[in-house]
Amino acid sequence: MKKKPEIEINASTEEKIKEAARVVFTRKGYAGTRTRDIAEESGFNLALINYYFRSKEKLFDIIMVEHLQLFIHSVMGIVNEKDTTLQRKIELLVSHYIDMLVKNPNIPLFVLNEINADPKKLVEKIGVEGLDRKELVISKQWAAFAKANKVTVNPIHIMMNVVALIIFPFVGSPVIRNRTGISMGQFNALMEERKKLIPVWVNAMLVSK
């Protein structure tokens, strides 16, 4: 027989192709990516891509699911902690996501795009349909906080705002950099500042009337 293949054919080559696919797909999107681009980026022959992943779409799905999981799984850990306050969770989420986005600034636009292209296709692939938002620890914390502080605003607004303040600068980065003339380094420095600023802003929103 053979030793162990079966599952892991050759982690090295396969991973190189995936990495190349990640780069190209994330930069150009599904429709904008040619299988040949991935071949070139990976340094391997075109047929290799199909040998390992059967089709462009299958490879894409793998990359996409990994991105989404990176996005979602980590958040669940924070959001469902029992002994972390609502405010502290926001601080953690902001800091955690900005760190991640500074390293992978193209992910948000890519993900938003492809979700937009086929909303239902992707939701099922990440296994989050099953969770009831109302059961999340953070939901209960919000309810308690809202009651105690007489906050009447729809929590969806707050959710949108937190996510918007974190993600939007990365999505709009080319426009922002062009309009303001700041460098990539300066941009990242601003993002670093936002780790502290966003929680303060969100707090200010909550107490504003």
Added chain:
Amino acid sequence: MKKKPEIEINASTEEKIKEAARVVFTRKGYAGTRTRDIAEESGFNLALINYYFRSKEKLFDIIMVEHLQLFIHSVMGIVNEKDTTLQRKIELLVSHYIDMLVKNPNIPLFVLNEINADPKKLVEKIGVEGLDRKELVISKQWAAFAKANKVTVNPIHIMMNVVALIIFPFVGSPVIRNRTGISMGQFNALMEERKKLIPVWVNAMLVSK
């Protein structure tokens, strides 16, 4: 000779094709759009598209420039008013943009995408390189406001935040709707609320320390 052609060949057909192109490009992006999709959407033959616009790219450029101008020109009017306060300008911008986005919810993702695909190509096409931000009325108003209220935060943050709070919900709409389960109608109602909320939130940010 001929009557007046030269410039306006046939506004009706040409405009129908442009409208179809607008719809398809905005929904699927440049790479995701087939010239045949536009033909089908417009109801005309494929060759007509090339007859009127020579190529897919030329047609795309026209649509894109129109979108960007819709986005930018209107803002300039508001931003450069002499007799409107900073706070009032924010109210006007928010209200104006949300109205526009409720009608054209796909524009932001489309524009962000294509700018990302080729940042320099688009900037030149809208004729905004020439304007000096420091000379804008709103910039001076900001400087005065910041001094009077001892606001030290980089105004780029505030700019990003205002734009983020306005635009992000539309970019993230599929995710938001999926996660929260709200309908399109409820979503639009929330956007309507935001016209009043965002200025309040921005104000709260400015006075927060």
Added chain:
DNA sequence: CAACATTTTAATCATTTGATTAAATAACTT
């Protein structure tokens, strides 16, 4: 209506692109 210009179409090209195949090379096992 005749002559001409404009508008629209069907048919066709040449590339691009996702995918397959068959064969060559490398790696591993005994």
Added chain:
DNA sequence: AAGTTATTTAATCAAATGATTAAAATGTTG
């Protein structure tokens, strides 16, 4: 080393796609 399996490649296919062409249909003018 021989035999077997895994990996990689060059060559090729079929469908999709942007674009062109030549001709038909429609409209306009004198």
